[in-house]
Amino acid sequence: MPPRRSYDQYCSAARALDVVGDRWTLLIVRELLAGPRRYTDLHADLPGVSTDVLASRLKDMERDGLSTRRRLPPPGAAFVYELTPRGRELLPVLQALGEWGRSGLGERRPTDAVRAHWFALPLLRLLDGEGLVEVSLEEGLFHLHAGAEEGPVYGDGPAPGEPDARLVLDTATCTAIARGELSLAHAVREGRVEVSGEGALAKALRET
Numbered sequence: 001m002p003p004r005r006s007y008d009q010y011c012s013a014a015r016a017l018d019v020v021g022d023r024w025t026l027l028i029v030r031e032l033l034a035g036p037r038r039y040t041d042l043h044a045d046l047p048g049v050s051t052d053v054l055a056s057r058l059k060d061m062e063r064d065g066l067s068t069r070r071r072l073p074p075p076g077a078a079f080v081y082e083l084t085p086r087g088r089e090l091l092p093v094l095q096a097l098g099e100w101g102r103s104g105l106g107e108r109r110p111t112d113a114v115r116a117h118w119f120a121l122p123l124l125r126l127l128d129g130e131g132l133v134e135v136s137l138e139e140g141l142f143h144l145h146a147g148a149e150e151g152p153v154y155g156d157g158p159a160p161g162e163p164d165a166r167l168v169l170d171t172a173t174c175t176a177i178a179r180g181e182l183s184l185a186h187a188v189r190e191g192r193v194e195v196s197g198e199g200a201l202a203k204a205l206r207e208t
Contacts, residue, residue, distance in 0.1 A: 004060065019064045020090065024049050024057050026097070029083065029090050032067060034117065035152035036080035047113040061087070091153060095125050102180045116140040120154035122178040123167075131164030131201040138171050146201060164199025184208075 007014040020026055024046065031037055031045050043054055058081055061067040066087035072078050083090075098121055108114065116139035123144060127133065130147030143159040145152060173192045176182040185208035187193045195205045 004064070019066070020093075022057065022060070024053060025061065026090070026094060028054070028057055028061065029066065029087060030094055030118075030121070032081060032083045032087065033091060033094075033121075033153040034155045036070075036072075036082040038078050038080055042081065045115055045117075066090070085150075088150070088153075091121075095121055098122055098178075099125065099180075102178060105175075105179045108175070114139060117142040117154055117156050119174050119178055120144055123174070123184070124153065126177070126184040127201060129201045129204060131199050132159050132161060133201060134159040134163040134166045136166070136168045137174055163197055165195060165197040165202035165205060167205075168194040168196075 004018060006018045009015075020029070027046060027049075028042065031042055037045075039054070039058075042058075043049065043051065046054065058067065058069070061081075062069060065084055067081050067083050069079055069081050072080055102122070116135075116137050119135070119137065120142055123133075123135065124146060127144065127146040133144040133146055135142050135144065140156070141158050142154060142156050143163065144154045169187065169192060173182065173187055177184055177187060182192075184193065184205070188195055188205050188208055193205075195202055
């Protein structure tokens with residue numbers, strides 16, 4: 001494997017960008033925050049990335065200690081990629097980038113791809129507390145592990161168990177929340193987010 005390119009600057013920001021500054025790397029981290037993923041699943045949820053670039057970035061991430069590759073036991077017997085604890089430490093970095101970039105999100109362009117779970121990180125920033133949350137959008141279902149210090153941060157599909165809260169909202173509302181134009185609490189008060197469930201998170205959202 002060729003040596004990693006470096007800015008050759010004695011600066012922690014430069015050192016960090018040596019590792020995660022390449023195109024696609026942080027978006028691969030975003031996908032792996034959902035837990036172990038197969039290469040084909042990663043490629044499907046990263047529209048626009050070439051197979052060569054994805055393979056190269058995954059090798060770089062393994063070398064730099066951000067992710068690992070392992071084979072699932074039978075009957076799966078497929079290889080999956082997953083974040084190491086160091087890789088998972090990039091969650092607040094991605095959340096900060098998302099918050100910084102939300103003012104530039106603008107209207108969705110005809111060429112923009114979208115996946116329901118891409119709204120997971122913006123919503124996660126707004127949930128105060130711990131628990132399992134299931135979110136329903138027109139694009140599909142996903143779930144969040146609010147306050148989790150290890151393991152998956154979110155995942156596609158229904159919650160793997162009884163959620164502490166269920167949120168139902170349309171894409172326009174979720175987009176407004178992601179862009180910072182509407183707070184989650186305000187959206188709940190206006191009836192634009194339907195909240196159900198008996199967990200502490202659901203009760204807190206209904207009381208906002």
